[in-house]
Amino acid sequence: MKLPMKAFSIYGYNGENISITIEEVFGYPDGSSYDGGYDVKCSIKIKAGGYTATSSDFYTATGTIFRFEEDLKKCYESLKGIAKYEMWLEKNLSFNVTMTGKGHGIICGTFQELMCRDNILKFEIETDQSFLKDTIEDIEQLKNIINN
Numbered sequence: 001m002k003l004p005m006k007a008f009s010i011y012g013y014n015g016e017n018i019s020i021t022i023e024e025v026f027g028y029p030d031g032s033s034y035d036g037g038y039d040v041k042c043s044i045k046i047k048a049g050g051y052t053a054t055s056s057d058f059y060t061a062t063g064t065i066f067r068f069e070e071d072l073k074k075c076y077e078s079l080k081g082i083a084k085y086e087m088w089l090e091k092n093l094s095f096n097v098t099m100t101g102k103g104h105g106i107i108c109g110t111f112q113e114l115m116c117r118d119n120i121l122k123f124e125i126e127t128d129q130s131f132l133k134d135t136i137e138d139i140e141q142l143k144n145i146i147n148n
Contacts, residue, residue: 001146003025012127013126016126025062033061035061036064037062040060046111051121053113060090064086065139083097095123096109103128105129107125110123111123
């Protein structure tokens, strides 16, 4: 497995986005995460309005990413519903993609780089169905790499 590797990007209008890149995979291929899949160290960049947050010290799990993709596929296909990105225990990144009608959606969430500090980015990004397909394809590609 070649690292770094793109986990996914989800875009909204005006270049607003959340992008996650996997920098390190722990326990691959024999270990597993309590959140499913493998624990991963990532870099993350969030751009929303005039705000940008970046971190090269963000931890998540591939199981969390894959659960998010399952929900996102349902939203993409039905144009309704909510796709949630949230780890079971860690809450440093949490966001929902909520479809609001006619193919439009809103990505709302929070990011807190260090749980011991109260620096929190609360963000909202407007998006639509056309942006979700690339995100689903990103995660499908990640699944293929992780599962092979």
